[in-house]
Amino acid sequence: MPEEKLLEVKNLTISFHTFAGDVSAVRNVDFDLRPGEVIAIVGESGSGKSVSTQAILGLTPIPPGEIKSGEILFKGENLLACSAKRLSEVSGSRISMIFQDPMTSLNPTMKVGNQIREILHQHARMTRGQSAERAMELMNLVGIPEPKVRLGQYPHEFSGGMRQRAMIAMAMANRPEVLIADEPTTALDVTIQSQIFRLLRELQRDFHTAIILITHDLGVVAGMADRIVVMYAGKVMEEGTTDQVYYRPHHPYTAGLLQAVPSLADDARKKLRTIEGTPPFLLHVPAGCPFAERCEYSMRICKEKEPPYFHPEAGNRVFCWLYDDGASAQRARFDAREVAQ
Amino acid sequence: MARYILNRVLVAILTMFVLATTTFFLLRLVPGDPMAGPKVTPEVKAILRKHYGLDKPLMEQYVVYMGNLLRGDFGWSMAARGNKVNNIIRDAFPASLDLGVRSMIVAIIMGLFFGIVSALHRGKPMDYLTVILVLVGISVPSFVVAGLLQFFFGVYLHILPVARYDNWKSTLMPTFALSLGTMATLARYMRASMLEIVNADYIKTAKAKGLSRLQIVMRHQVRNALFPILTILGPAIAMVLTGSFIIETVFAIPGLGRHYVTAMQNLDYTLVLGLTLFFGFFLIAMNLLVDFAYGLIDPRVRHTRG
Amino acid sequence: MSELPQEMFIPLDRAEKAGLKTETETIAFWSDVWRRFRRNKAGMAGVIIIILFVLLALIGPSLVPYTFNKIDLHSTYIHPGRAHWFGTDLLGRDIWAQLWIGARVSLLIGVVSALSQMVIGTIVGSISGIYGGKVDMIIMRAVDILIAVPFLIWVSLFMLVLKPGIQSIILAFSITEWKGMARLVRGEVLRLKETEYVLASKGMGASTWRLMTKHFFPNLLPVVTVSMTFQVTSAIFGEAFLSYIGLGIQPPLTSWGVLIAAGINEMRYYTYMLFIPAIFISLTMLSLQLIGDSLRDATDPKLRQ
Numbered sequence: 001m002p003e004e005k006l007l008e009v010k011n012l013t014i015s016f017h018t019f020a021g022d023v024s025a026v027r028n029v030d031f032d033l034r035p036g037e038v039i040a041i042v043g044e045s046g047s048g049k050s051v052s053t054q055a056i057l058g059l060t061p062i063p064p065g066e067i068k069s070g071e072i073l074f075k076g077e078n079l080l081a082c083s084a085k086r087l088s089e090v091s092g093s094r095i096s097m098i099f100q101d102p103m104t105s106l107n108p109t110m111k112v113g114n115q116i117r118e119i120l121h122q123h124a125r126m127t128r129g130q131s132a133e134r135a136m137e138l139m140n141l142v143g144i145p146e147p148k149v150r151l152g153q154y155p156h157e158f159s160g161g162m163r164q165r166a167m168i169a170m171a172m173a174n175r176p177e178v179l180i181a182d183e184p185t186t187a188l189d190v191t192i193q194s195q196i197f198r199l200l201r202e203l204q205r206d207f208h209t210a211i212i213l214i215t216h217d218l219g220v221v222a223g224m225a226d227r228i229v230v231m232y233a234g235k236v237m238e239e240g241t242t243d244q245v246y247y248r249p250h251h252p253y254t255a256g257l258l259q260a261v262p263s264l265a266d267d268a269r270k271k272l273r274t275i276e277g278t279p280p281f282l283l284h285v286p287a288g289c290p291f292a293e294r295c296e297y298s299m300r301i302c303k304e305k306e307p308p309y310f311h312p313e314a315g316n317r318v319f320c321w322l323y324d325d326g327a328s329a330q331r332a333r334f335d336a337r338e339v340a341q
Numbered sequence: 342m343a344r345y346i347l348n349r350v351l352v353a354i355l356t357m358f359v360l361a362t363t364t365f366f367l368l369r370l371v372p373g374d375p376m377a378g379p380k381v382t383p384e385v386k387a388i389l390r391k392h393y394g395l396d397k398p399l400m401e402q403y404v405v406y407m408g409n410l411l412r413g414d415f416g417w418s419m420a421a422r423g424n425k426v427n428n429i430i431r432d433a434f435p436a437s438l439d440l441g442v443r444s445m446i447v448a449i450i451m452g453l454f455f456g457i458v459s460a461l462h463r464g465k466p467m468d469y470l471t472v473i474l475v476l477v478g479i480s481v482p483s484f485v486v487a488g489l490l491q492f493f494f495g496v497y498l499h500i501l502p503v504a505r506y507d508n509w510k511s512t513l514m515p516t517f518a519l520s521l522g523t524m525a526t527l528a529r530y531m532r533a534s535m536l537e538i539v540n541a542d543y544i545k546t547a548k549a550k551g552l553s554r555l556q557i558v559m560r561h562q563v564r565n566a567l568f569p570i571l572t573i574l575g576p577a578i579a580m581v582l583t584g585s586f587i588i589e590t591v592f593a594i595p596g597l598g599r600h601y602v603t604a605m606q607n608l609d610y611t612l613v614l615g616l617t618l619f620f621g622f623f624l625i626a627m628n629l630l631v632d633f634a635y636g637l638i639d640p641r642v643r644h645t646r647g
Numbered sequence: 648m649s650e651l652p653q654e655m656f657i658p659l660d661r662a663e664k665a666g667l668k669t670e671t672e673t674i675a676f677w678s679d680v681w682r683r684f685r686r687n688k689a690g691m692a693g694v695i696i697i698i699l700f701v702l703l704a705l706i707g708p709s710l711v712p713y714t715f716n717k718i719d720l721h722s723t724y725i726h727p728g729r730a731h732w733f734g735t736d737l738l739g740r741d742i743w744a745q746l747w748i749g750a751r752v753s754l755l756i757g758v759v760s761a762l763s764q765m766v767i768g769t770i771v772g773s774i775s776g777i778y779g780g781k782v783d784m785i786i787m788r789a790v791d792i793l794i795a796v797p798f799l800i801w802v803s804l805f806m807l808v809l810k811p812g813i814q815s816i817i818l819a820f821s822i823t824e825w826k827g828m829a830r831l832v833r834g835e836v837l838r839l840k841e842t843e844y845v846l847a848s849k850g851m852g853a854s855t856w857r858l859m860t861k862h863f864f865p866n867l868l869p870v871v872t873v874s875m876t877f878q879v880t881s882a883i884f885g886e887a888f889l890s891y892i893g894l895g896i897q898p899p900l901t902s903w904g905v906l907i908a909a910g911i912n913e914m915r916y917y918t919y920m921l922f923i924p925a926i927f928i929s930l931t932m933l934s935l936q937l938i939g940d941s942l943r944d945a946t947d948p949k950l951r952q
Binding site (some may be wrong): 054057058059061084087088089090091092093096097099101104105106107108109110118119122123154156167170 | 540541542543545546547548549550551552553554556560561564565568639640641
């Protein structure tokens with residue numbers, strides 16, 4: 001029985017006005033989130049993954065940005081149409097967000113303790129004494145040692161990993177139902193990365209928080225995500241469960257991303273496969289599939305018309321002409337491709 | 342932190358020393374004879390020269406002067422004979438200080454106000470007004486402003502006194518004229534600082550935390566925008582100080598600036614020397630204070646200084 | 648079965664795919680700067696005004712039949728009108744002529760001072776940045792000492808020592824106000840020193856001189872030109888200041904500072920004597936500011952799109 005959807009992004013289209021023209025960063029994007037679910041939005045820079053999620057909390061810079069269409073429903077309420085006051089109520093308490101670079105995402109001249117307490121004062125209406133206690137509890141929760149001392153310190157006195165933990169503490173302070181993590185580990189060392197992911201997994205398990213994890217690295221989400229949304233050039237290319245995406249990728253782009261992920265099992269001499277070319281600059285919106293120029297399997301129709309979403313498997317959708325009946329020959333080629341194990 | 346303070350103080354002292362020496366020798370190169378005058382006979386001249394120590398060799402004069410300086414003695418004025426430079430400074434300082442402080446306060450308050458408001462209301466009338474103010478403030482020379490103000494309010498409208506510095510009304514025009522340049526500069530920098538910060542990541546975080554616009558502006562934006570402003574506080578004080586020369590002259594205010602101008606015109610070397618050094622020392626001390634204040638207030642600096 | 652014709656599903660070959668590429672043009676740096684500068688209306692207005700003033704400075708005086716220093720005691724204090732477009736002063740000298748001769752003086756002082764400050768500042772800054780270490784420290788200490796006393800005081804002191812005149816003023820400005828430029832250049836050089844392509848050329852054995860000319864100077868140009876516009880402004884202001892306190896240009900030669908000084912004295916009854924030079928000097932400084940700001944925005948790499 002399908003659960004109630006917690007968050008639904010429908011038909012979201014966002015453009016940016018630059019002096020060179022309008023750049024369509026997000027084009028008719030949909031995805032949804034169920035309570036307690038973890039989805040990963042994967043894509044290269046410029047794919048629109050950050051822009052679409054920033055729109056959820058109203059963080060899109062409105063000029064130069066413009067939300068051309070779409071709805072973002074949080075438990076039925078459209079966040080794009082609600083008042084600023086309502087959005088403030090939701091931000092930081094029902095839906096929280098953490099960002100990529102914890103050094104610049106924290107106010108450098110304000111004590112970390114105060115920054116955490118700020119969110120408690122804002123939403124939980126605590127007194128100063130209560131918030132200090134709670135802030136220390138939160139720091140313990142996310143694994144920051146010596147919380148009492150750390151409360152009075154500034155961001156530059158924390159290490160990168162600890163700063164991100166502090167951000168997570170702030171985000172989880174009010175037990176949000178949704179946590180959006182925009183590339184939370186990209187700015188951190190690889191060893192710290194796994195620690196942060198472990199922390200997120202624990203929190204998700206303990207608090208049943210739904211998480212939207214944004215990343216450009218398909219490799220890191222395996223242990224965490226229930227479903228994966230693959231984006232490219234402002235559109236969703238493929239969406240499916242983690243198993244489906246990893247073991248039976250239906251979109252050539254997804255397949256390409258998987259190929260590019262090096263694995264420890266690989267021979268050191270094996271060449272890393274990359275996808276040739278670069279993502280399109282979205283000033284001039286391509287008429288057909290944006291991946292056509294880089295795709296090994298593209299066909300004439302790919303250049304001219306955008307495909308609809310096909311459903312090769314239950315629970316999976318693909319934005320690709322290969323799944324039209326007329327493409328069986330190319331499709332066979334794709335299915336028969338050499339797959340790196 | 343202590344090492345940093347010590348370092349800065351030493352540099353300051355060294356600077357003062359070099360300043361004193363340079364100015365001393367520079368002034369000895371001035372052509373023209375300060376001792377000249379209609380009633381000055383050769384005998385009188387000789388006595389005067391002896392009194393001022395000008396009959397001694399240059400190096401000796403220098404040593405004597407430096408020695409006196411260390412004791413805080415600036416010597417005797419050459420033009421206003423019989424008057425010690427120290428006394429002149431002491432008498433004129435209050436007026437200049439009063440004017441200077443008023444101007445700084447006005448400049449800081451108004452400058453920051455315009456800077457913040459225009460950054461928050463970008464593209465709207467307040468922003469345009471600020472931009473105009475800034476442009477006028479930095480391009481119209483202060484003496485032109487002073488002259489125009491005097492004309493308009495003093496001569497034409499007859500509502501403000503054109504000169505002297507006795508009642509509060511007479512402080513209005515000089516204060517405004519003196520503060521304009523600094524006000525414009527502060528507004529400009531504050532606006533730029535605010536606009537730069539508005540794109541910072543931590544502002545995004547603050548928004549994502551659900552804080553209200555007012556809270557974000559005051560607690561995160563303005564607070565961080567103020568830091569870079571501290572760094573121009575030193576030069577701002579210098580600007581007000583030099584501006585005072587003109588403003589005091591134009592408005593006939595009996596302050597140090599005006600004395601400086603007349604001392605130059607009269608070739609009164611000791612007074613010029615004394616005033617230059619006084620100003621120099623004052624500015625060096627102010628800069629030192631601003632440096633410390635910055636070090637104390639900015640947490641990032643506090644922890645990285647030796 | 649598919650609704651679409653079969654030929655739609657023929658694979659694309661390389662050539663056809665290449666046609667899909669959407670790339671931005673790479674634009675050459677200076678033409679980009681020019682384009683961006685042009686779009687800034689304020690900056691362009693500034694340029695127009697300055698060009699206009701320079702033209703007037705050159706041909707203005709010849710547009711009237713009087714020379715600037717012709718004393719005519721029968722025509723003193725005439726208000727602006729037919730015969731004398733901008734009026735006359737206390738000695739009957741035509742103010743239009745004086746204004747434009749004065750413009751030549753002020754602009755000349757402004758530009759030459761700024762240029763020499765640029766040269767001195769660039770050299771000092773480069774040496775400081777390139778050699779670093781002890782040399783850098785000594786130079787920076789010297790700069791600190793220079794900064795301790797405001798520029799105008801230094802200049803006034805120098806003017807006491809030197810004989811008043813255009814050359815001394817230029818000399819005084821040049822000696823005392825190069826520090827801003829030096830610091831700027833030093834900062835840029837330090838930054839450039841660390842860039843990869845400089846390290847690469849050093850690795851290939853490029854000599855210091857070559858480094859300086861090929862790599863540093865072209866990159867310094869944007870910062871230096873912007874700074875120069877502001878130096879011109881401060882030099883013009885400085886000259887006016889000096890002339891006002893009597894240490895600058897001496898009669899019979901005239902400059903904008905001299906005119907303003909006279910104007911302030913006479914403003915009670917002859918306000919045009921103040922307003923006219925005031926407007927022109929303010930417009931000039933304003934235009935220079937606008938040009939400087941606009942140049943700065945045009946050369947800021949962060950704003951490139």
